[in-house]
Amino acid sequence: MKTLARVARTQATVLLHGESGTGKELAARMIHRYSDRADKRLVTANCGAMPEGLLESELFGHVRGAFTGAASSRNGLFREADKGTLFLDEVGDISPALQARLLRVLQEQEILPVGADQAVKVDVRIIAATHRDLEALVRDGRFREDLYYRLNVVSVILPPLRERAHDVPLLIDHFLKALARRHSRGPVAVDPVAQERLLAYDWPGNVRELHNVLERALVLASRT
DSSP states (O other): OOOHHHHHOOOOOOOEEEEEEESSSHHHHHHHHTTTTTSSEEEEEEETSHHHHHHHHHHHBOTTTTTTOOOBBBBOOHHHTTTEEEEEOOOOSOOOHHHHHHHHHHHHHHEOOOTTTSEEEEEEEEEESSOOHHHHHHHHTOOHHHHOOOOOOOOEEEOOOGOGGGGGHHHHHHHHHHEEEEEEEEOOOOOOHHHHHHSSSTTTTTHHHHHHHHHHHHSSSSSO
């Protein structure tokens, strides 16, 4: 957490590594919250959840008529995140063509919307995350080396939850406060016996599994 707080105060690009569910998005939110961009937007793009064509338009935007169905122009996530932060989740899944376009953004601080002939300047801090071994992908020729070094200015490894049991009480407190607000519940807490069981569990699903367990318990718990 000290590393996240320290890097938050800079403009450096950050690459978060870790198993699926280790809390990479939470880490990105923390970096943004303590940065000088905190009053601007944090925009998230799940690069592993969309096909290449859709992801390209989602990130860079498009002009009207750029492709079949483009009845109007779209700004794209880079412009939505202007002056703020863009979190690129599962960046190791993007195609070589999109890797080249992303490299241009990092080098030139500008984007070219799909179908446009004029670039648009953007001021965006990039936080990227992956569960893949990007160095191995570089060696195999599946990820651009120049892009890897552009993204990997500051590298932060998020260990699996089983290796950081000391974080479990903090996460429980954080999640329960957020879940209580979401489900319109009053203050809630975990009793000591239940907390001991939570601390003793290995959490193969990591932070995501802990969040789901707590939400299920809160929803099913009787109101007092």
